[in-house]
Amino acid sequence: MNLQTGDGIRNSLTITPNDPVPVAIVKCSDYEPDLVYRALQRAVSLAGGLDTCVAPGTRVLVKPNLLQGLPPERAVCTHPVVVGAVIRLLKERGCEVTLADSPGGGIRYTPASLARQYERAGYGVLAGDPGCVLNLDTGFDTARYPEGRVCREFPLIRPYFSSDHVVVVSKAKTHVLTLLSGATKNLFGLIPGLEKPLFHSRFQSGERFGEMLIDLNLLVRPSLQVTDAIVIMEGDGPTSGTPRPMGFLLVSPSPLALDMVLCRLMSLNPKEVPYLRCAIERGLLTPDGSNIEIIGDPLPPSDTFRVKKPRTCAGSGGGIQVTPLFWAVHALGKVYAMRPSVNPDLCSGCGKCIAICPAHAITLAGGRARIPSRHCMRCYCCHEMCSEGALFLERGFAGSLLHRVIRACGFAHDDDEKNGA
Numbered sequence: 001m002n003l004q005t006g007d008g009i010r011n012s013l014t015i016t017p018n019d020p021v022p023v024a025i026v027k028c029s030d031y032e033p034d035l036v037y038r039a040l041q042r043a044v045s046l047a048g049g050l051d052t053c054v055a056p057g058t059r060v061l062v063k064p065n066l067l068q069g070l071p072p073e074r075a076v077c078t079h080p081v082v083v084g085a086v087i088r089l090l091k092e093r094g095c096e097v098t099l100a101d102s103p104g105g106g107i108r109y110t111p112a113s114l115a116r117q118y119e120r121a122g123y124g125v126l127a128g129d130p131g132c133v134l135n136l137d138t139g140f141d142t143a144r145y146p147e148g149r150v151c152r153e154f155p156l157i158r159p160y161f162s163s164d165h166v167v168v169v170s171k172a173k174t175h176v177l178t179l180l181s182g183a184t185k186n187l188f189g190l191i192p193g194l195e196k197p198l199f200h201s202r203f204q205s206g207e208r209f210g211e212m213l214i215d216l217n218l219l220v221r222p223s224l225q226v227t228d229a230i231v232i233m234e235g236d237g238p239t240s241g242t243p244r245p246m247g248f249l250l251v252s253p254s255p256l257a258l259d260m261v262l263c264r265l266m267s268l269n270p271k272e273v274p275y276l277r278c279a280i281e282r283g284l285l286t287p288d289g290s291n292i293e294i295i296g297d298p299l300p301p302s303d304t305f306r307v308k309k310p311r312t313c314a315g316s317g318g319g320i321q322v323t324p325l326f327w328a329v330h331a332l333g334k335v336y337a338m339r340p341s342v343n344p345d346l347c348s349g350c351g352k353c354i355a356i357c358p359a360h361a362i363t364l365a366g367g368r369a370r371i372p373s374r375h376c377m378r379c380y381c382c383h384e385m386c387s388e389g390a391l392f393l394e395r396g397f398a399g400s401l402l403h404r405v406i407r408a409c410g411f412a413h414d415d416d417e418k419n420g421a
């Protein structure tokens, strides 16, 4: 990713004293295209305008919520009219737009499957729109984030690497794992196909998953957030809840600030949303939201939209569309995920990997590092730390076998074997 910052483009994820982050909230009663477009224009302008976040003529990845590619009336995916309005606004700025998501939930991440999901979610009409491409490239590469607190390497879908900006167009929903699914959680869709259950396996608690989401947002630093809260989902989101009209569009440069306002709108306690708790603890949000400036139409009185919460808030893989394959990869995550191995010919015995390993899994034997796999939690910090190139990632026998089965079923590429870290 070659983010074009430049003068006037602010960093959307840090708190600046005396400069609160704007969150624009604008009424929009239904999905009539002109109404949505006008509401979006107003909200973007209230939030500071595109001049502050997207440079003209750049390549923009528009990231909707395409979960399961379900039809608009189910309120699972971002409504196509909202996505279309965002694309129109960006094209008017001379941007080249790529619409991309890895829809998750054990869905096959293949070009044919993606094409089907675009159609089912109502995005097919955008394909004929010059200046907008619906991504069909299902490859991925690794992005490194050395500053990450719990995750320093992310496999990300390929369009991310060829974009100057990411604009997130999310759907407001309750969620059984994270309680809220809005702007911040949306970026999890940049993680391709079957890497998702591996991440759920590695980051099982709500807290660790939340920390990983914050690391991911800090790495990607999306330029603009638009949230479709015209009809939200309440109850057992992200897929099995109930649509409920709410009548708002929200826009902000900051995913965290936007989600704080979304909590207020949906009468959810931000302290119950693990990733918001993590953001507060990291100093990226103030507990009372005092670093946020809410602009636009007045927020309805509190409790107007007391949404139904999920029946269970699992914090450990619940709420995810669990296909047998997803379940298998999640349950066998430790077996399936690549593990670090040492090339003794290259290892100098410097011990840097031992010092960094949070699981204390690495020992030194005969002047060479040794990694017994039972203690390793697959964080790959050691791999990143080794400057001798002595560590490489590979699957064990059972993991390779599982990968072969998955590949034979068309759920993974040959590429995944080498990119899978």
Ligand code: SF4
Pocket: 342, 346, 347, 348, 349, 350, 351, 352, 353, 354, 368, 369, 385, 386, 387, 388, 389, 390, 391
């Ligand atoms: S960091 Fe690399 S070279 Fe140093 S001990 Fe670990 S594997 Fe060996």
Ligand code: SF4
Pocket: 340, 356, 357, 358, 359, 360, 361, 362, 371, 375, 376, 377, 378, 379, 380, 381, 382, 383
């Ligand atoms: S040995 Fe495992 S747990 Fe330790 S740093 Fe390497 S990948 Fe992480």
